[in-house]
Amino acid sequence: MLKPIFWEQVMKKILFVGTAITVFILFFIIFYILKNGLAVVDMEFLLSSPKDFGRAGGIFPCIVGTIVLSLVAIIIATPLGVGTSIYLSEYTRESKLTSIIRFGTDCLAGIPSIIFGLFGFVLFVVYLGLGWSILSGGLTIAFMILPTIIRTSEEAIKSVPDYYREVSLSLGGTKWQTIVKVVLPSALPGIVTGIILGVARSIEETAIVIFTAGSVLRIPTSLFDSCRTMSVHFYILAREGISMENAYGTATILIITILLINAFAYWLMHRLMAKYS
Amino acid sequence: MEYKIELVNLSVYYGDFHALRNINMQIGAKTITALIGPSGCGKSTMLRTINRINELIDGTRIEGKILIDQKDIYHPKTDILQLRKKAGMVFQRPNCFPLSVYDNITYGPRVHGIKKKAELDEIVEKSLRATWLWDELKEKMKKSALSLSLEYQQRLCIARVLALGSEIILLDEPCSALDPITTLRIEELLVELKKDYTIIIVTHNMQQAARVSNYSGYMLMGELVEVNETSKIFTSPQDKRTEDYITGRFG
Numbered sequence A: 001m002l003k004p005i006f007w008e009q010v011m012k013k014i015l016f017v018g019t020a021i022t023v024f025i026l027f028f029i030i031f032y033i034l035k036n037g038l039a040v041v042d043m044e045f046l047l048s049s050p051k052d053f054g055r056a057g058g059i060f061p062c063i064v065g066t067i068v069l070s071l072v073a074i075i076i077a078t079p080l081g082v083g084t085s086i087y088l089s090e091y092t093r094e095s096k097l098t099s100i101i102r103f104g105t106d107c108l109a110g111i112p113s114i115i116f117g118l119f120g121f122v123l124f125v126v127y128l129g130l131g132w133s134i135l136s137g138g139l140t141i142a143f144m145i146l147p148t149i150i151r152t153s154e155e156a157i158k159s160v161p162d163y164y165r166e167v168s169l170s171l172g173g174t175k176w177q178t179i180v181k182v183v184l185p186s187a188l189p190g191i192v193t194g195i196i197l198g199v200a201r202s203i204e205e206t207a208i209v210i211f212t213a214g215s216v217l218r219i220p221t222s223l224f225d226s227c228r229t230m231s232v233h234f235y236i237l238a239r240e241g242i243s244m245e246n247a248y249g250t251a252t253i254l255i256i257t258i259l260l261i262n263a264f265a266y267w268l269m270h271r272l273m274a275k276y277s
Numbered sequence B: 001m002e003y004k005i006e007l008v009n010l011s012v013y014y015g016d017f018h019a020l021r022n023i024n025m026q027i028g029a030k031t032i033t034a035l036i037g038p039s040g041c042g043k044s045t046m047l048r049t050i051n052r053i054n055e056l057i058d059g060t061r062i063e064g065k066i067l068i069d070q071k072d073i074y075h076p077k078t079d080i081l082q083l084r085k086k087a088g089m090v091f092q093r094p095n096c097f098p099l100s101v102y103d104n105i106t107y108g109p110r111v112h113g114i115k116k117k118a119e120l121d122e123i124v125e126k127s128l129r130a131t132w133l134w135d136e137l138k139e140k141m142k143k144s145a146l147s148l149s150l151e152y153q154q155r156l157c158i159a160r161v162l163a164l165g166s167e168i169i170l171l172d173e174p175c176s177a178l179d180p181i182t183t184l185r186i187e188e189l190l191v192e193l194k195k196d197y198t199i200i201i202v203t204h205n206m207q208q209a210a211r212v213s214n215y216s217g218y219m220l221m222g223e224l225v226e227v228n229e230t231s232k233i234f235t236s237p238q239d240k241r242t243e244d245y246i247t248g249r250f251g
């Protein structure tokens, strides 16, 4: 029989090794991409258009495409998602219907993005005739990130203490005033986290973009133009063997963008939390 | 005599549970009435029914009437928002919003449509002076209310009700989170406020009822056993149950 204290030691070591592997892989990926990518990244790479399908030149149109597409997605998804979560948590009682809606959003969250892509292609690109466009892509990505925004906002709204609502109403505030002036400000850090997670997911998204926004390598000038995002550019450069250096360069910018967004989210959350609690 | 508040055959139910039983009570303007009685006897329910905040709880139902200034506040045509403004509530725990001092006080006036900065400033000064907070807080308007001491927070909650332009202040054990010395200061404040306001205070503290109130009501298991001038309640209660409670509590 082995002593419990022995198992204690063994378990601790196993957990440590697990953690170390996780951290190592994370850093290895980042290091590997940066090592291969940083060499081609400079101002020129960021601000010029690609030449020869991306073999030379920069990725400026892809940066623009990424920003615009994410922006459209988030502008559509935020009011819908936050609105739904307000409705679910403030205007409905727990019932069969609300649990069905919740179950539905959870299922939606688990659907692979390529299926969303196909759905968006059939509905927006073909049926509604929007073609491969920023609008088609933005709408489809909005549907993909909607569950995330709904769930995080709902959790945030639920965690607002009930007595805030009670005081506001007892002072003669209406329900809507109570939601706007008391509930939402207190829930803001959580809601913002959800939105930023949504932004990060739309920046990373590849499958949906290929299906619905296309991959035209030009700076888009309207919502009905096709565009190419950094993720898609990376995929095409690597997959078709056009230029591994520029693929790594694109990946580098992508990773830096995501890191910056996370850092910004972190900073914003702390600021908001300091302000409202 | 015309009463400020009248409860007429008032019963309140939580589902099947009969929480207030056929209460009759008249309260004159500019008096302090204390409600005393063991925990669970229905004191909070009574205050919350007067502010009509209680009906937010599922399954509550009332019978009978509550008149404020001779008007039935449960009449279907009653403007609930105006009623809540007229009869403001202060709760047991200080419950300032996680906002600045200024925003806490102006919350009420703002939801009732006052927007002008000058007007709001004036209201803030008036209600802070009335609650003896002005000198302390006039430089700290932007500070978070939650950073104040509990006593100040509770006084701020009272100021928040005054800022509404309430005529009636309903206080539900407002001192239970405070220490004895700060409790005395709040009591002094209430006595001062009585000059302009009609006050009902729920308390489990006999001495407090004796110190601040003109009238006291003793409640037991949803019934209002006895209500009378405070001095009479404490020296010569008419009902055996009141006497038992008071001697038990004082003795």
Ligand SMILES: Nc1ncnc2c1ncn2[C@@H]1O[C@H](COP(=O)(O)OP(=O)(O)O)[C@@H](O)[C@H]1O
Pocket: B014, B017, B019, B038, B039, B040, B041, B042, B043, B044, B045, B046, B057
């Ligand atoms: N939301 C509620 N649902 C059901 N019963 C309640 C509710 N609130 C209070 N009660 C019951 O009503 C009675 C009176 O409660 P309350 O007015 O809070 O008493 P007090 O303030 O005198 O302690 C208690 O027996 C309590 O259990």
Ligand SMILES: [Mg+2]
Pocket: B043, B044, B045, B172
């Ligand atoms: Mg109570």
